Amino acid sequence: MKQPLTRVEELTKMPPPATAGQLCIKSHYVSPDTKNADVINLFSTYHAVFLLPVVEDERPIGMINRSFFFTQISRNFYRDIYEKKSCTTFMDKNPLIIDCNCSIQNASSKFIEYFDKFLEGGFIITNNTKYMGIGYVIDFIKYISDLNAEMNQKLEAVVKELDFKANHDDLTGVYNRAAFISKFNELRSTSAGTLVLFDIDDFKSINDTFGHPMGDAVIKEIITMIKKILPDNSIIGRFGGDEFGFLIEELEERHIRYIIQKIMYNFHTTPLTCIPERFITISVGIMISAVDVNFENIYHITDTALYHAKKQGRNRVILAEIINGSENVNYKEFLFF
Structure with missing residues (x-):
């Protein structure tokens, strides 16, 4: 054609x-x-x-x-x-x-x-x-x-x-929302993968206390750190404010756990150089899905997992699982610190 x-x-x-x-x-x-x-x-x-x-x-x-x-x-x-x-x-x-x-x-x-x-x-x-x-x-x-x-x-x-x-996003250089969706659909048409959404806990208080330039510096340093940990074939994008997402072409929970655990471990052991006096954490939502899944559907489910992570106390990771043979979703704690 x-x-x-x-x-x-x-x-x-x-x-x-x-x-x-x-x-x-x-x-x-x-x-x-x-x-x-x-x-x-x-x-x-x-x-x-x-x-x-x-x-x-x-x-x-x-x-x-x-x-x-x-x-x-x-x-x-x-x-x-x-x-x-x-x-x-x-x-x-x-x-x-x-x-x-x-x-x-x-x-x-x-x-x-x-x-x-x-x-x-x-x-x-x-x-x-x-x-x-x-x-x-x-x-x-x-x-x-x-x-x-x-x-x-x-x-x-x-x-x-x-x-x-x-x-691309002007501040971080990662994909903007529209470009991320386009890349997501392109990759997911041929391969399965895992969508991960995260945002920075209490980010508003950082802006309110230290000013927006410091908030920008925090975002840039976090994205730089996470990009170093993700596999080379991952794509990462900014959805607005302090909410980001990345897609990794990985389906096994143990491999996903290793990647996310490494990211979370960095937050707990290595203070950000731009704001070493502040303990920064993130909340994370994850969904593992099959090939050719509508972005809006998987985004909604993963975003709900992120919501549960925030609601349950922040600084944790929630995994969304589709219950076999139904449209119901189970949200379970994947990692917490």
Whole structure:
């Protein structure tokens, strides 16, 4: 069966565009009256939407970036505080805006001026100041690469950086939620494995006592430590805040126990260098499952195991087991310290 063309392959068949208007793609957009709860629903419904312009009286006033939006709204209490507030709360109030009649060559100076924002994925296209649509970075890169072959080496580095930013968490460098799910589904279509979810116990108190920069340092050091212990073929991702998960291609309980025990042992014997005066622990939920299991189902069960670990006193590991011949789940203590 012939595979569909990738976005890059599609672009290679397109003639180089002469103006920004030829890069324009019709996109979902919202008004300033739209609530953040509606933005959450929109992004959750349309997984391919990464950029969401905010338009008032037909004119763009800002841009909401999916990654930045979920990073903010998933912070402690932010959803409760901001869910009913205007979507302008988390929008970029100064996005890159290009008129549709502007040539790509003349727009290059603006791209350089807005380079950091440009790297985030795209820009707004207008027609005589009225909203028209959005343009994607990769379209612009393709045009420039055709226009000037000498730029190819630099553009390749930009594309790699864009790809990395789109699929990885900025703080830790591990996969973001969307990329983790994609990798999970890819691996689980052919092999079984174990999903492990964990979060940092009393993490809010770390932020409240030592500040958010220290909280970030704690997260980074924990992920660095865990990555050194996991098998090379494991994948690890951040689901938001201090909740992380990893998939290991291992089914035997004794092997899984050894890996998790080594991780937990590190927390109890080696204080974090960034905060040696604080005893840091994690709570863990685990589920061992067969090939080709729906991610949302296994995530829900594993997340419930994590919930039990927290409820039973934190600093412990709970294993979720499907009872043979039924849809019932048994949650049992796997490790505690």
